[in-house]
Amino acid sequence: MKLLQRFKSIRFVLTGWYTLILLAAFALFGFSVYIYLQHLQDAELSSNLMEETDWISRLVDVERGRMGAVQHLDSLSADVEERILEHFTLNPRNYVVILSSLGGDILYESEFGDTLLPTPSSLPPGRTVLTSFTGSRGINWRLASQRADPFMIQVAYTEETTEKVLHHLLSIFLVIAPVVLVFAVGGGWLMATVALRPIVDVTQRANRITVERLNERIPARPVPDEIGALIATMNDMIGRLQISFRKMKELFVSIAHELKTPLTIMKGEAEFALTSGLTPENAEQLVVSYLEEIARISRIVDDLLTIARADAGQLSIDHQPVDISLLLQDLYDDASILASDKHITVSYAPGVPAVVSGDASRLRQLFRALLTNAIQYTNEGGSVGITCLCDRHTLEISVRDTGIGIPRDDLQNIFEPFYRSQDARDRVKSGSGLGLSVARRIAEAHNGSIRVESTPGAGSCFTVRLPLQTGITPKR
Ligand code: ADP
Numbered sequence: 001m002k003l004l005q006r007f008k009s010i011r012f013v014l015t016g017w018y019t020l021i022l023l024a025a026f027a028l029f030g031f032s033v034y035i036y037l038q039h040l041q042d043a044e045l046s047s048n049l050m051e052e053t054d055w056i057s058r059l060v061d062v063e064r065g066r067m068g069a070v071q072h073l074d075s076l077s078a079d080v081e082e083r084i085l086e087h088f089t090l091n092p093r094n095y096v097v098i099l100s101s102l103g104g105d106i107l108y109e110s111e112f113g114d115t116l117l118p119t120p121s122s123l124p125p126g127r128t129v130l131t132s133f134t135g136s137r138g139i140n141w142r143l144a145s146q147r148a149d150p151f152m153i154q155v156a157y158t159e160e161t162t163e164k165v166l167h168h169l170l171s172i173f174l175v176i177a178p179v180v181l182v183f184a185v186g187g188g189w190l191m192a193t194v195a196l197r198p199i200v201d202v203t204q205r206a207n208r209i210t211v212e213r214l215n216e217r218i219p220a221r222p223v224p225d226e227i228g229a230l231i232a233t234m235n236d237m238i239g240r241l242q243i244s245f246r247k248m249k250e251l252f253v254s255i256a257h258e259l260k261t262p263l264t265i266m267k268g269e270a271e272f273a274l275t276s277g278l279t280p281e282n283a284e285q286l287v288v289s290y291l292e293e294i295a296r297i298s299r300i301v302d303d304l305l306t307i308a309r310a311d312a313g314q315l316s317i318d319h320q321p322v323d324i325s326l327l328l329q330d331l332y333d334d335a336s337i338l339a340s341d342k343h344i345t346v347s348y349a350p351g352v353p354a355v356v357s358g359d360a361s362r363l364r365q366l367f368r369a370l371l372t373n374a375i376q377y378t379n380e381g382g383s384v385g386i387t388c389l390c391d392r393h394t395l396e397i398s399v400r401d402t403g404i405g406i407p408r409d410d411l412q413n414i415f416e417p418f419y420r421s422q423d424a425r426d427r428v429k430s431g432s433g434l435g436l437s438v439a440r441r442i443a444e445a446h447n448g449s450i451r452v453e454s455t456p457g458a459g460s461c462f463t464v465r466l467p468l469q470t471g472i473t474p475k476r
Contacts, residue, residue: 011192018188019181026180030173037169041162046130049144052088052155053128056099057148059083076108084108096141096156102149117154123147132159198227206234214242247416254418258300258432262293296430303434307417310441317359317445321469324395325350327364328386335371335384342380346371351388354395357469358446366442366450369435370399370462376428377460378403390468398463405456414452415440439464 006012063080076084076099088095088110097110098117120129128146135141140159145152198221205218217235221228266289273286309315332348339346356363374384382402389396406414410421418433425431436450443450447467454460 011189011196014192014195015185015188018191019184022184022187023177023181026177034166034169034173038162038166041165045142045157045159045162046144049130049142049155049157050128052095052097053144053146053153055087056084056097056153056155057146060099060148060151060153081108084110095158096154098154100152100154102147102152107151117141117143117145117156119152119154120145123152125149199230202227202231202234209238211245214238214245251417254433255300255304258418259297262296266290266293296432300432300434303432303438304417306438307434307441310445315441315445317362319357320360321355322358322360322363324354324356324363324388324397324466325352327360328367328388328397331364331367331371332386334368335375335386338372339375339384342375342378342382344375344378344381345383346375346386347383348386349388352390354388354390355469356395356446356466358466362442363446366439366464367397367399369439370464373435374399374401374403374460374462376431377401377424382459393468395466395468396463397466398461400459400461402459405458405460406452406454407456411452411454415450 059080060076063076084097088097095110096117097108098106099108100106118131118133120131123129123145125147128144131143131145133141133143135158140163141156142159143154143156145154202218209216209218217238218231220231220235269286269289273282276282278286306315328348329350332346336346371384371386378384378401384402385398385400387398387400389398404423404427406421407423410419413419414421415436417437420431420433440450443464443466448465450462450464452460452462
């Protein structure tokens with residue numbers, strides 16, 4: 001199994017393809033040369049045969065002219081026979097020449113004349129017809145037959161020479177093939193090694209970048225190639241990891257700090273109660289204080305859980321039709337009571353009744369966080385206004401206050417967990433910095449968004465956009 005996986009590695013695949021392509025190119029080259037040579041030999045053989053037949057025909061014509069009477073020519077003169085013999089003896093090919101009358105009487109027969117030359121089925125006068133046949137001992141012959149009335153000239157060559165040349169060529173190819181194979185495999189392996197070397201290098205360097213060394217980067221390549229793009233992507237990824245790790249560390253520190261404060265208070269109170277003696281009055285005080293601190297811890301833990309679930313895409317939203325006007329009316333009533341202590345005026349402009357598909361308790365949590373902040377960060381005598389607008393598809397709910405506002409530099413961070421502006425820390429000690437983080441995640445889980453506009457010293461306006469559900473009856 002391991003061996004099989006090894007064969008699937010890039011190195012093997014590259015080598016395999018390289019070998020295959022080289023062998024295919026070699027086979028194509030060999031095949032082309034073979035076919036071309038075969039064709040060439042064939043053409044040469046045929047043209048030789050035609051020439052020889054014509055030569056004999058011309059010779060016999062001269063002889064007939066010399067004799068003066070065609071029909072009485074029943075044998076050739078010794079001179080003509082000598083010339084034919086001499087001509088073909090100089091020809092290196094194995095050959096057969098037969099000159100016969102149409103009746104079948106042999107006028108001349110060369111040395112290997114006993115080879116039976118088949119007569120083509122149709123032989124028009126004056127034309128030379130080329131045929132092939134297999135003679136005795138399986139030898140292949142190429143035959144040119146010409147009817148030069150009242151004679152028939154037949155010249156045949158064996159195809160042995162052609163076959164020998166082709167056979168030699170094939171042998172050469174078969175001997176070279178293993179050498180080509182070795183070169184192909186070696187070349188492929190070398191090519192794969194060279195191509196993969198930068199990747200091996202990148203892997204080694206990437207391996208050295210551990211959690212403790214996330215500030216390091218893989219050196220860029222001098223050429224902008226595919227490996228360069230890979231390095232850039234990996235460096236980007238390491239950069240993002242570095243930011244995530246930093247944020248995670250900061251988050252751990254913040255969590256520890258936030259949980260430590262109530263625990264320290266609880267510990268101090270318990271120690272004080274122990275040293276000063278536990279009376280029924282301070283015991284009750286202690287329990288009340290404990291419950292407050294426990295409630296604070298459990299709020300922090302709940303918010304952290306919500307954030308973690310939302311970031312993992314697991315924030316469960318129980319989608320139901322929610323009448324936002326009704327929900328805001330409830331929240332407005334609560335906020336008015338809360339604001340009355342600071343003489344802050346709260347107003348609500350309901351707009352048209354609007355329904356969104358969502359989780360009523362989560363949406364309540366979102367708007368309560370915005371209203372609580374608005375009241376918390378607004379000075380006595382200020383005002384908080386809730387407005388609700390909608391177009392065909394979107395509902396826009398704004399919570400506007402005339403409070404302390406948010407410094408420009410803090411605006412991009414206030415939705416991060418535990419982030420609080422210095423001004424807010426000075427004014428409200430009890431805040432955890434988790435409210436807006438949770439609010440943003442709830443809005444996003446409802447396919448909505450949240451944005452803020454603020455002028456330090458003049459006030460802030462938080463706007464939540466939610467997709468409107470049309471054709472749904474509000475559930476009251
Ligand atoms: P908390 O209110 O507990 O500090 P939040 O997450 O609700 O936490 O808010 C984060 C920070 O955003 C606050 O500490 C404050 O600096 C700023 N902020 C939020 N709402 C307002 C507001 N209405 N006016 C001014 N600052 C605000």
